[in-house]
Amino acid sequence: MDATLAALADPTRRKVIDLLRDGPRPAGELAQAVQMSAPALSRHLRVLRAGGLVQAEAGGADARLRLYTLRQEPFTALQAWLDQVQAFWAEQLGSFKDHVERGR
Numbered sequence: 001m002d003a004t005l006a007a008l009a010d011p012t013r014r015k016v017i018d019l020l021r022d023g024p025r026p027a028g029e030l031a032q033a034v035q036m037s038a039p040a041l042s043r044h045l046r047v048l049r050a051g052g053l054v055q056a057e058a059g060g061a062d063a064r065l066r067l068y069t070l071r072q073e074p075f076t077a078l079q080a081w082l083d084q085v086q087a088f089w090a091e092q093l094g095s096f097k098d099h100v101e102r103g104r
Contacts, residue, residue: 001081004074007051012036013044017053017070024067026059 031041048054052074059067
C-alpha cells in the first residue's frame with residue numbers, strides 16, 4: 001500500500017488516474033490532457049506502473065502504441081484500509097457521543 005500512496009501523492013498522477021477512469025488511453029493522449037511533454041508524463045506513468053495502479057497493453061494494429069488502463073487490486077486494498085480507519089473513527093466518535101450524553 002505504500003507504493004499506492006506514494007504514487008497517488010502527486011497531483012499529476014491523480015489526474016492521470018481520473019482520466020483513466022473513463023477508459024484506456026494512449027500515453028500521448030494522457031500527456032495532452034495533463035498539458036505535459038511525453039517524456040515528463042512517461043516518468044509519471046513509470047511510477048504508476050511500479051505502484052501497480054496502471055498497466056500498459058499493446059493497442060491494436062500498431063504494436064508500438066501502448067494503452068494504459070487502471071488496475072483494480074491496489075484501489076481495492078486502499079479502500080479496505082480506509083474502511084478500517086473509518087470504522088475506528090466511527091467507534092471513537094460513537095463512544096464520545098455516549099460519554100457526552102451520559103454526562104447530561
